[in-house]
Amino acid sequence: MKYTVVLPAAGSGKRMKADRNKLLLELSGKPIFIYTLEVFDRDPDCEGMWLAVKADERELIEQYVERYKIKKVKGYATGGAERQDSVRAGLEMAGQCGVVLVHDAARPFISPVVIRELVEQANESGAAIAGVPVKDTIKKVRESVITETVNRAELWMIQTPQAFRYELLMEAAQRAKADGFLGTDEAMLVERMGHPVQIVESTYENVKMTTPDDLIYGKAILASRLQEE
Numbered sequence: 259m260k261y262t263v264v265l266p267a268a269g270s271g272k273r274m275k276a277d278r279n280k281l282l283l284e285l286s287g288k289p290i291f292i293y294t295l296e297v298f299d300r301d302p303d304c305e306g307m308w309l310a311v312k313a314d315e316r317e318l319i320e321q322y323v324e325r326y327k328i329k330k331v332k333g334y335a336t337g338g339a340e341r342q343d344s345v346r347a348g349l350e351m352a353g354q355c356g357v358v359l360v361h362d363a364a365r366p367f368i369s370p371v372v373i374r375e376l377v378e379q380a381n382e383s384g385a386a387i388a389g390v391p392v393k394d395t396i397k398k399v400r401e402s403v404i405t406e407t408v409n410r411a412e413l414w415m416i417q418t419p420q421a422f423r424y425e426l427l428m429e430a431a432q433r434a435k436a437d438g439f440l441g442t443d444e445a446m447l448v449e450r451m452g453h454p455v456q457i458v459e460s461t462y463e464n465v466k467m468t469t470p471d472d473l474i475y476g477k478a479i480l481a482s483r484l485q486e487e
Protein backbone atom coordinates (compact mmCIF):
# COMPACT_ATOMS: atom_id res chain seq x y z
CA MET A 259 0.00 0.00 0.00
CA LYS A 260 1.43 3.36 -1.11
CA TYR A 261 2.07 6.32 1.19
CA THR A 262 3.76 9.72 1.39
CA VAL A 263 6.02 10.75 4.26
CA VAL A 264 6.58 14.15 5.91
CA LEU A 265 9.85 14.41 7.84
CA PRO A 266 10.29 17.25 10.33
CA ALA A 267 14.00 18.16 10.25
CA ALA A 268 13.94 21.79 11.35
CA GLY A 269 14.88 21.39 15.01
CA SER A 270 17.94 22.75 16.70
CA GLY A 271 18.94 19.84 18.92
CA LYS A 272 19.37 21.77 22.18
CA ARG A 273 19.36 18.58 24.27
CA MET A 274 22.10 17.09 22.11
CA LYS A 275 24.31 20.06 23.04
CA ALA A 276 26.00 19.93 19.63
CA ASP A 277 27.37 22.90 17.70
CA ARG A 278 24.86 22.38 14.86
CA ASN A 279 21.52 20.76 14.04
CA LYS A 280 21.94 17.26 15.54
CA LEU A 281 20.63 15.69 12.33
CA LEU A 282 23.88 16.65 10.65
CA LEU A 283 25.97 14.80 13.23
CA GLU A 284 27.53 11.66 11.83
CA LEU A 285 27.02 8.07 12.92
CA SER A 286 29.77 5.88 11.45
CA GLY A 287 30.58 8.55 8.87
CA LYS A 288 27.05 9.38 7.65
CA PRO A 289 24.69 12.15 8.85
CA ILE A 290 21.87 10.89 11.07
CA PHE A 291 19.08 12.12 8.80
CA ILE A 292 20.52 10.33 5.76
CA TYR A 293 19.99 6.96 7.49
CA THR A 294 16.35 7.98 8.00
CA LEU A 295 15.84 9.04 4.39
CA GLU A 296 17.47 5.85 3.11
CA VAL A 297 14.82 3.69 4.81
CA PHE A 298 12.05 5.44 2.86
CA ASP A 299 14.08 5.70 -0.34
CA ARG A 300 14.44 1.92 -0.37
CA ASP A 301 10.76 1.23 0.36
CA PRO A 302 8.90 0.59 -2.93
CA ASP A 303 5.62 1.69 -1.28
CA CYS A 304 6.95 5.16 -0.43
CA GLU A 305 5.78 7.58 -3.13
CA GLY A 306 7.70 10.59 -1.92
CA MET A 307 9.29 12.45 0.98
CA TRP A 308 8.68 16.04 2.02
CA LEU A 309 11.20 17.56 4.41
CA ALA A 310 10.56 20.48 6.73
CA VAL A 311 13.87 22.29 7.15
CA LYS A 312 15.19 25.59 8.46
CA ALA A 313 15.51 28.14 5.65
CA ASP A 314 19.22 28.66 6.34
CA GLU A 315 19.95 24.91 6.34
CA ARG A 316 18.07 24.01 3.18
CA GLU A 317 21.01 24.35 0.82
CA LEU A 318 23.25 22.15 2.99
CA ILE A 319 20.55 19.51 3.40
CA GLU A 320 19.90 19.48 -0.34
CA GLN A 321 23.62 18.95 -0.93
CA TYR A 322 23.62 15.91 1.37
CA VAL A 323 20.51 14.52 -0.32
CA GLU A 324 22.30 14.80 -3.64
CA ARG A 325 25.59 13.40 -2.35
CA TYR A 326 23.93 10.30 -0.89
CA LYS A 327 21.76 9.87 -4.02
CA ILE A 328 18.43 10.01 -2.22
CA LYS A 329 15.86 9.87 -5.01
CA LYS A 330 12.44 10.34 -3.45
CA VAL A 331 12.68 13.81 -1.88
CA LYS A 332 9.89 15.75 -3.60
CA GLY A 333 10.34 19.08 -1.89
CA TYR A 334 11.25 21.18 1.13
CA ALA A 335 8.91 23.14 3.39
CA THR A 336 10.18 25.83 5.72
CA GLY A 337 9.97 24.57 9.30
CA GLY A 338 8.51 26.60 12.14
CA ALA A 339 9.32 27.43 15.76
CA GLU A 340 7.67 24.24 17.07
CA ARG A 341 7.80 20.71 15.67
CA GLN A 342 4.02 20.93 15.13
CA ASP A 343 4.49 24.01 12.90
CA SER A 344 7.13 22.19 10.86
CA VAL A 345 4.88 19.15 10.38
CA ARG A 346 1.93 21.34 9.29
CA ALA A 347 4.14 23.15 6.76
CA GLY A 348 5.27 19.77 5.38
CA LEU A 349 1.69 18.51 5.15
CA GLU A 350 0.57 21.64 3.30
CA MET A 351 3.37 21.27 0.83
CA ALA A 352 2.80 17.53 0.32
CA GLY A 353 -0.84 18.16 -0.54
CA GLN A 354 -3.69 15.68 -0.73
CA CYS A 355 -2.57 12.05 -0.72
CA GLY A 356 -4.07 8.81 0.61
CA VAL A 357 -2.08 7.83 3.68
CA VAL A 358 0.54 10.20 5.06
CA LEU A 359 3.23 9.26 7.56
CA VAL A 360 4.95 11.76 9.82
CA HIS A 361 8.39 10.59 10.89
CA ASP A 362 11.08 12.40 12.92
CA ALA A 363 14.20 12.76 10.80
CA ALA A 364 15.96 12.11 14.12
CA ARG A 365 14.75 8.45 14.25
CA PRO A 366 17.08 6.63 11.86
CA PHE A 367 16.31 3.06 12.92
CA ILE A 368 12.67 2.60 11.97
CA SER A 369 11.72 -0.88 10.80
CA PRO A 370 10.17 -1.31 7.31
CA VAL A 371 7.86 -3.98 8.78
CA VAL A 372 6.43 -1.44 11.25
CA ILE A 373 5.99 1.10 8.45
CA ARG A 374 3.95 -1.40 6.43
CA GLU A 375 1.73 -2.26 9.40
CA LEU A 376 1.14 1.42 10.19
CA VAL A 377 0.14 2.24 6.62
CA GLU A 378 -2.31 -0.67 6.49
CA GLN A 379 -3.89 0.23 9.83
CA ALA A 380 -4.16 3.93 8.94
CA ASN A 381 -5.79 3.07 5.65
CA GLU A 382 -8.38 0.97 7.48
CA SER A 383 -9.06 3.08 10.56
CA GLY A 384 -7.66 6.55 9.77
CA ALA A 385 -4.91 6.78 12.38
CA ALA A 386 -2.13 4.49 13.64
CA ILE A 387 1.06 5.28 15.53
CA ALA A 388 4.21 3.42 16.51
CA GLY A 389 5.08 2.72 20.13
CA VAL A 390 6.61 0.24 22.56
CA PRO A 391 5.44 -0.85 26.03
CA VAL A 392 7.30 0.87 28.87
CA LYS A 393 9.90 -1.35 30.53
CA ASP A 394 10.47 0.47 33.79
CA THR A 395 8.19 1.03 36.74
CA ILE A 396 6.61 4.45 36.35
CA LYS A 397 5.80 6.74 39.27
CA LYS A 398 4.41 10.23 39.58
CA VAL A 399 6.56 12.49 41.71
CA ARG A 400 5.79 15.82 43.38
CA GLU A 401 8.45 17.74 45.30
CA SER A 402 10.71 14.65 45.33
CA VAL A 403 8.04 12.42 46.87
CA ILE A 404 6.15 9.63 45.09
CA THR A 405 2.47 10.46 44.76
CA GLU A 406 1.42 7.46 42.68
CA THR A 407 2.69 4.30 40.99
CA VAL A 408 1.02 4.13 37.61
CA ASN A 409 -0.29 0.85 36.15
CA ARG A 410 2.46 -0.02 33.68
CA ALA A 411 0.30 -2.45 31.74
CA GLU A 412 -1.48 0.52 30.14
CA LEU A 413 1.60 2.62 29.34
CA TRP A 414 3.39 2.87 26.01
CA MET A 415 6.29 5.03 24.85
CA ILE A 416 5.18 6.71 21.69
CA GLN A 417 7.39 7.06 18.65
CA THR A 418 7.06 8.05 15.04
CA PRO A 419 6.08 7.12 12.33
CA GLN A 420 2.53 8.23 12.93
CA ALA A 421 0.26 7.39 10.01
CA PHE A 422 -3.06 8.99 9.05
CA ARG A 423 -5.48 9.46 6.24
CA TYR A 424 -4.27 12.78 4.91
CA GLU A 425 -7.53 14.72 5.27
CA LEU A 426 -7.97 13.61 8.90
CA LEU A 427 -4.51 14.79 9.95
CA MET A 428 -4.80 18.01 7.96
CA GLU A 429 -8.10 18.86 9.64
CA ALA A 430 -6.63 18.06 13.06
CA ALA A 431 -3.55 20.20 12.35
CA GLN A 432 -5.67 23.15 11.21
CA ARG A 433 -8.00 22.88 14.21
CA ALA A 434 -5.03 22.76 16.60
CA LYS A 435 -3.63 25.90 15.00
CA ALA A 436 -6.97 27.72 15.22
CA ASP A 437 -7.34 26.70 18.89
CA GLY A 438 -3.74 27.52 19.82
CA PHE A 439 -3.28 23.89 20.94
CA LEU A 440 0.27 22.56 21.02
CA GLY A 441 0.82 18.80 21.17
CA THR A 442 4.02 16.79 21.35
CA ASP A 443 2.90 14.39 18.64
CA GLU A 444 0.39 14.24 15.77
CA ALA A 445 -1.85 11.70 17.49
CA MET A 446 -2.71 14.23 20.22
CA LEU A 447 -4.23 16.49 17.58
CA VAL A 448 -6.35 13.65 16.20
CA GLU A 449 -7.30 12.35 19.68
CA ARG A 450 -8.76 15.75 20.63
CA MET A 451 -11.11 15.45 17.64
CA GLY A 452 -12.47 12.27 19.21
CA HIS A 453 -11.05 10.02 16.51
CA PRO A 454 -9.59 6.69 17.74
CA VAL A 455 -5.87 6.13 17.17
CA GLN A 456 -4.49 2.58 16.87
CA ILE A 457 -1.12 1.59 18.30
CA VAL A 458 1.29 -0.58 16.34
CA GLU A 459 4.03 -2.27 18.34
CA SER A 460 7.39 -0.99 17.14
CA THR A 461 10.96 -1.79 18.22
CA TYR A 462 13.08 -0.34 21.03
CA GLU A 463 15.75 0.35 18.39
CA ASN A 464 13.57 3.11 16.92
CA VAL A 465 15.03 5.60 19.37
CA LYS A 466 15.07 9.34 18.70
CA MET A 467 18.58 10.80 18.69
CA THR A 468 17.90 13.33 21.43
CA THR A 469 20.76 13.39 23.96
CA PRO A 470 24.48 12.47 23.59
CA ASP A 471 23.96 8.96 25.04
CA ASP A 472 21.55 8.19 22.17
CA LEU A 473 24.51 8.52 19.78
CA ILE A 474 26.33 5.74 21.67
CA TYR A 475 23.26 3.53 21.34
CA GLY A 476 22.94 4.48 17.66
CA LYS A 477 26.53 3.45 16.94
CA ALA A 478 25.96 0.14 18.73
CA ILE A 479 22.84 -0.56 16.63
CA LEU A 480 24.79 0.11 13.43
CA ALA A 481 27.66 -2.13 14.58
CA SER A 482 25.31 -5.00 15.41
CA ARG A 483 23.57 -4.64 12.03
CA LEU A 484 26.94 -4.80 10.26
CA GLN A 485 27.79 -7.99 12.12
CA GLU A 486 24.49 -9.56 11.05
CA GLU A 487 25.17 -8.86 7.34
Ligand SMILES: Nc1ccn([C@@H]2O[C@H](COP(=O)(O)OP(=O)(O)OP(=O)(O)O)[C@@H](O)[C@H]2O)c(=O)n1
Nearest residue numbers: 266267268269270271272273340341344363364
Ligand atom coordinates in the same frame (compact mmCIF):
# COMPACT_ATOMS: atom_id res chain seq x y z
N1 LIG B 1 10.70 23.36 15.36
C1 LIG B 1 11.03 22.10 15.10
C2 LIG B 1 11.47 21.23 16.14
C3 LIG B 1 11.81 19.93 15.81
N2 LIG B 1 11.73 19.51 14.53
C4 LIG B 1 12.12 18.13 14.19
O1 LIG B 1 11.31 17.22 14.92
C5 LIG B 1 12.03 16.03 15.20
C6 LIG B 1 11.92 15.66 16.67
O2 LIG B 1 12.23 16.78 17.49
P1 LIG B 1 13.34 16.85 18.61
O3 LIG B 1 14.04 15.59 18.78
O4 LIG B 1 12.75 17.51 19.79
O5 LIG B 1 14.40 17.79 17.87
P2 LIG B 1 15.01 19.18 18.28
O6 LIG B 1 13.94 20.20 18.40
O7 LIG B 1 16.06 19.40 17.26
O8 LIG B 1 15.69 18.88 19.70
P3 LIG B 1 15.64 19.73 21.04
O9 LIG B 1 14.21 19.70 21.49
O10 LIG B 1 16.57 19.01 21.97
O11 LIG B 1 16.11 21.14 20.71
C7 LIG B 1 13.48 16.26 14.75
O12 LIG B 1 13.73 15.55 13.56
C8 LIG B 1 13.55 17.76 14.58
O13 LIG B 1 14.47 18.17 13.57
C9 LIG B 1 11.27 20.36 13.53
O14 LIG B 1 11.18 19.96 12.37
N3 LIG B 1 10.92 21.64 13.85
Ligand SMILES: C[C@](O)(CO)[C@H](O)COP(=O)(O)O
Nearest residue numbers: 341362416417418442443466
Ligand atom coordinates in the same frame (compact mmCIF):
# COMPACT_ATOMS: atom_id res chain seq x y z
C1 LIG C 1 6.76 12.82 18.27
C2 LIG C 1 7.69 12.20 19.27
O1 LIG C 1 8.87 11.77 18.64
C3 LIG C 1 7.02 10.98 19.85
O2 LIG C 1 7.85 10.43 20.82
C4 LIG C 1 8.03 13.13 20.40
O3 LIG C 1 6.90 13.38 21.16
C5 LIG C 1 8.68 14.40 19.96
O4 LIG C 1 8.88 15.16 21.14
P1 LIG C 1 10.09 16.10 21.39
O5 LIG C 1 9.97 16.58 22.77
O6 LIG C 1 9.93 17.19 20.40
O7 LIG C 1 11.32 15.28 21.22
